[in-house]
Amino acid sequence: MISSLEQIVDTYNYTYSDSFIQICDNDFYFQFSGKKALAYMETTRNEADNRRLSEISSPIQHLATEYRKINEPVLTGKAKESIYTTYVKTKQSLVIAQSHVKPIVIKDKIAGLFIDNSITNNILNFDFSLLGNNFAENSATITKMDKSNKEHQELFTEIEELIVFLIVIGKVDKEIADLLQTAGVFLSRAGVSKLIARKIFPKLNTDTRNQFISQVFYRGLIKGLPAILLNNQDLFNLTFKGFMSHN
Known part of the structure; x- marks a missing residue:
């Protein structure tokens, strides 16, 4: 004992x-x-x-x-x-x-x-x-996990939070669609575009990527990497492909 x-x-x-x-x-x-x-x-x-x-x-x-x-x-x-x-x-x-x-x-x-x-x-x-x-x-x-994190989670679903981050780091809709498949979400490029335009942008009252990214930073909505990204190594690696060490 x-x-x-x-x-x-x-x-x-x-x-x-x-x-x-x-x-x-x-x-x-x-x-x-x-x-x-x-x-x-x-x-x-x-x-x-x-x-x-x-x-x-x-x-x-x-x-x-x-x-x-x-x-x-x-x-x-x-x-x-x-x-x-x-x-x-x-x-x-x-x-x-x-x-x-x-x-x-x-x-x-x-x-x-x-x-x-x-x-x-x-x-x-x-x-x-x-x-x-x-x-x-x-x-x-x-x-x-604190009050601001919870408010962020209430604003965006887990998948939407990932998409927000991917938009901010410069991924285009086709790249986002490919990455979402690794997370188990199967949407076409057109499906991703519709989701962003009809559901994600309106949550911050924006119409374009530039407006949206500005609002994300203005509201301090990114304080770390999305949890789904941290918990999925394949998704993590693909997201940062081209930025990874080859040592």
Whole structure:
């Protein structure tokens, strides 16, 4: 029977040493970080163990307070989990880290946090302005489900949100139709054109692509990549084909 956080950490050191997984204690000190997670943070085991993010030199160090604010409800038992996405720019690439955080419960008490990360690092020449003004000054930003995200979801369906993003990054209707097939939505180019003109544009009271894109940015409707894009690797790869690293 597991009776301490140390036992869990020992198990993960043995079985998940090369993973994206991280474990924090209930004071937010890292007790375990897989090698891939350490590479994402651009740090080492010696530099990360028994330290808080605010004490670790990393491209995401300046986000320490925000991470704590997001995860504290999980640690205090007020939330069952937290889910968020971090975008990190390094030179001309974009690193996307999706994090799913759950409490570690031992003897009916929360002893720490289990952080399961999924990381993609292969988009080059990405227009970082799409992710908001935070990227103008900082190397990383976070998006999470909040009131504004929910309002956006109510305005556009999941598929419409994808189409909005594809319009903004310059995809034409034929390209959008091809990409939608990868998402399991089968529309012809003409069908996509009708959907955009009759259903999507009117939601922002616009008639043309230029008007629509201007309204999208004016209203701050793009704060991250659409969830359907992050959760479908084939769709992700095809969307950014031509911007991907060939290393």
